[in-house]
Amino acid sequence: MITPLASADSDEDMEVVLKLLKEGNVNIRASQGGRTALILGVSHDREDMVKALLSCKADINQQDDNGTSALMVACQHGNVEIVKLLLAHPGCNTTLMDKSGNSALSVALKSAHMEIAELLQAHIEQSRSLEIK
Numbered sequence: 290m291i292t293p294l295a296s297a298d299s300d301e302d303m304e305v306v307l308k309l310l311k312e313g314n315v316n317i318r319a320s321q322g323g324r325t326a327l328i329l330g331v332s333h334d335r336e337d338m339v340k341a342l343l344s345c346k347a348d349i350n351q352q353d354d355n356g357t358s359a360l361m362v363a364c365q366h367g368n369v370e371i372v373k374l375l376l377a378h379p380g381c382n383t384t385l386m387d388k389s390g391n392s393a394l395s396v397a398l399k400s401a402h403m404e405i406a407e408l409l410q411a412h413i414e415q416s417r418s419l420e421i422k
Contacts, residue, residue: 356387
């Protein structure tokens, strides 16, 4: 399932990808490293693929063998648009930790992506204020 995702460039290719995603298991993990299609889409800066996968019910919080989530990958890569896209998803968990104890926020800070760190901090604070109400 991963190969068509990486090679889709045109609108026609995306139509085929969407058909494949709707027919298959979008949350299947790669045998090496346990990466999901969503994590791979994020790591390749494919916003179109991320949108397609989320529309087909990809698990936004699924982690690879190291505990890395799609949000953590976007933070590490410094892709502000994908971070915004993931944060806009109602199920996005910003508090997940990888096996080294890193959260998406700590990944953004360690990678010196301050704009992303600010977005995450604002999102976390907003989530907390909603929980209090």
